[in-house]
Amino acid sequence: MGCMALRWGWGCCAPNPMLLLSLFLTAAPFGLLGEETHQVSLEVIPDELGSPQNLLHIRAVDANSTLHYVWSSLGPPAVLLVATNTPHSALSVNWSLLLSPEPDGGLVVLPKDSIQFSSALVFTRLFEFDSTNTSDAAATPPGKPYPPYSLAEFSWNNITDSLDPAILSATFRGHPMHDPNRAFANGSLAFRIQAFSRSGRPAQPPRLLHTADTCQLEVVLAGASPRGNRSLFGLEVATLTQGPDCPSMQEQHSIDDEYSPAVFQLNQLLWGSLPSGFMQWRPVAFSQKQGGRESALPCQASPLHFTLAYPLPQSPVVQAFFGSQNNFCTFNLTFGASTGPGYWDQRYLRWSMLLGMGPPPVDTLSPLVLGIMAVALGAPGLMLLAGGLVLLLRHKWHSEYQYIN
Numbered sequence: 115m116g117c118m119a120l121r122w123g124w125g126c127c128a129p130n131p132m133l134l135l136s137l138f139l140t141a142a143p144f145g146l147l148g149e150e151t152h153q154v155s156l157e158v159i160p161d162e163l164g165s166p167q168n169l170l171h172i173r174a175v176d177a178n179s180t181l182h183y184v185w186s187s188l189g190p191p192a193v194l195l196v197a198t199n200t201p202h203s204a205l206s207v208n209w210s211l212l213l214s215p216e217p218d219g220g221l222v223v224l225p226k227d228s229i230q231f232s233s234a235l236v237f238t239r240l241f242e243f244d245s246t247n248t249s250d251a252a253a254t255p256p257g258k259p260y261p262p263y264s265l266a267e268f269s270w271n272n273i274t275d276s277l278d279p280a281i282l283s284a285t286f287r288g289h290p291m292h293d294p295n296r297a298f299a300n301g302s303l304a305f306r307i308q309a310f311s312r313s314g315r316p317a318q319p320p321r322l323l324h325t326a327d328t329c330q331l332e333v334v335l336a337g338a339s340p341r342g343n344r345s346l347f348g349l350e351v352a353t354l355t356q357g358p359d360c361p362s363m364q365e366q367h368s369i370d371d372e373y374s375p376a377v378f379q380l381n382q383l384l385w386g387s388l389p390s391g392f393m394q395w396r397p398v399a400f401s402q403k404q405g406g407r408e409s410a411l412p413c414q415a416s417p418l419h420f421t422l423a424y425p426l427p428q429s430p431v432v433q434a435f436f437g438s439q440n441n442f443c444t445f446n447l448t449f450g451a452s453t454g455p456g457y458w459d460q461r462y463l464r465w466s467m468l469l470g471m472g473p474p475p476v477d478t479l480s481p482l483v484l485g486i487m488a489v490a491l492g493a494p495g496l497m498l499l500a501g502g503l504v505l506l507l508r509h510k511w512h513s514e515y516q517y518i519n
């Protein structure tokens with residue numbers, strides 16, 4: 115028994131104190147030091163032609179590179195990701211070209227040969243499903259689909275009004291242009307964009323770790339009338355690919371800690387080998403503004419599919435930058451299940467993700483959890499260590515004694 119306990123204690127589950135100590139020493143300072151060398155700015159690019167078009171440019175500059183994020187609600191909401199290997203690259207917009215039926219070349223990042231990576235994400239449709247008769251939480255689709263809302267046919271606010279350069283944030287808020295049932299009379303779909311000038315975690319769960327050059331998107335559906343009593347919502351996301359393969363979707367397992375109670379997974383989409391782009395999110399959404407464990411909903415992601423044959427609404431900004439010959443892979447995110455909390459509680463749904471270029475942030479154990487582990491496991495661990503030493507020494511004395519004899 116004692117031996118079993120000893121083996122269990124050392125072998126599988128409880129890390130030994132030295133390992134913990136080294137983990138603590140290597141993990142903790144990372145979060146404290148960070149890389150504070152990026153200069154991050156956020157600006158709305160004014161439309162010289164005076165039409166109400168939203169173009170938001172986030173620029174993250176360090177000694178050797180510039181990352182550009184260009185968000186727009188011209189067409190369906192979309193973001194371009196462009197990484198360059200110079201601190202001096204610039205975005206140039208030709209509005210008359212961008213707003214024309216053939217926008218190719220309307221957006222460029224110069225110098226062109228400094229571009230190391232570029233891609234785009236387009237949010238094409240908002241789905242709604244009736245989950246009344248669906249008991250299987252993993253069913254796809256998660257209920258009877260209602261006609262989807264095309265996000266290309268939404269009208270969006272003037273983002274200048276929501277721009278906050280101090281916290282590097284802006285919000286695209288929209289509703290359908292044609293809404294015969296007045297479902298969005300009191301509601302909206304919002305895409306809140308936030309850039310960061312230093313690494314850290316947002317105050318709101320799921321508190322995903324971000325670095326200084328990443329960008330967070332929070333999608334909030336609020337106040338819209340659902341078409342059924344048990345409506346689940348979903349979002350269709352299209353990613354641009356330049357090779358023959360779709361970006362890869364990965365699921366990483368993480369340790370349940372103070373930042374994300376009860377969420378053991380991190381989903382990650384990677385466009386390719388580094389340097390490349392990534393999208394990270396925890397598979398959880400919230401049905402209340404103050405999202406806590408009680409209002410957490412599961413978020414399911416479908417596998418990615420090539421969509422050669424399937425008509426996606428065109429994004430003028432994507433076409434302006436990449437030209438008209440593009441391949442897209444799409445996937446669906448669905449939020450919630452027919453049982454448990456849902457949008458129906460408060461007509462509220464919030465989901466967030468992180469977008470970036472370069473190596474994705476790697477979550478480490480929080481210092482608090484490390485501290486608790488060190489205290490909780492440290493004391494018995496030290497006792498085991500002491501016990502082991504005693505056994506070893508006794509054995510040694512014993513053999514020396516035998517040897518002398």
Ligand SMILES: *[C@@H]1O[C@H](CO)[C@@H](O)[C@H](O)[C@H]1NC(C)=O
Nearest residue numbers: 164165166167272273274275
């Ligand atoms: C958007 O709002 C800003 C500031 O309120 C204003 O200067 C600008 O003209 C507006 N743009 C449009 C297209 O209405």
Ligand SMILES: *[C@@H]1O[C@H](CO)[C@@H](O)[C@H](O)[C@H]1NC(C)=O
Nearest residue numbers: 149151152176177178179199
């Ligand atoms: C910038 O590039 C130079 C030369 O390639 C390299 O020595 C330097 O470490 C880089 N600086 C940063 C901050 O990456």
Ligand SMILES: *[C@@H]1O[C@H](CO)[C@@H](O)[C@H](O)[C@H]1NC(C)=O
Nearest residue numbers: 207208209210211212219220
């Ligand atoms: C924008 O594009 C049009 C059409 O190609 C061109 O005639 C015009 O000169 C361009 N404007 C600028 C400012 O480059």
Ligand SMILES: *[C@@H]1O[C@H](CO)[C@@H](O)[C@H](O)[C@H]1NC(C)=O
Nearest residue numbers: 244245246247248257258342
């Ligand atoms: C759910 O099932 C009941 C009984 O089978 C049926 O009457 C009802 O129409 C179904 N509702 C939906 C939305 O499919």
Ligand SMILES: *[C@@H]1O[C@H](CO)[C@@H](O)[C@H](O)[C@H]1NC(C)=O
Nearest residue numbers: 295296297298299300337339
């Ligand atoms: C919108 O809100 C008003 C006031 O709160 C309410 O009277 C009205 O019924 C609501 N409309 C819809 C479609 O929910």
Ligand SMILES: *[C@@H]1O[C@H](CO)[C@@H](O)[C@H](O)[C@H]1NC(C)=O
Nearest residue numbers: 244246340341342343344345
């Ligand atoms: C929603 O629930 C109410 C009350 O339970 C019921 O009368 C109504 O028929 C339901 N509506 C739908 C669309 O299922």
Ligand SMILES: *[C@@H]1O[C@H](CO)[C@@H](O)[C@H](O)[C@H]1NC(C)=O
Nearest residue numbers: 255259416418419444445446
């Ligand atoms: C996303 O969901 C819609 C509606 O259920 C479906 O038509 C489409 O094929 C799905 N796309 C993917 C990539 O699963």
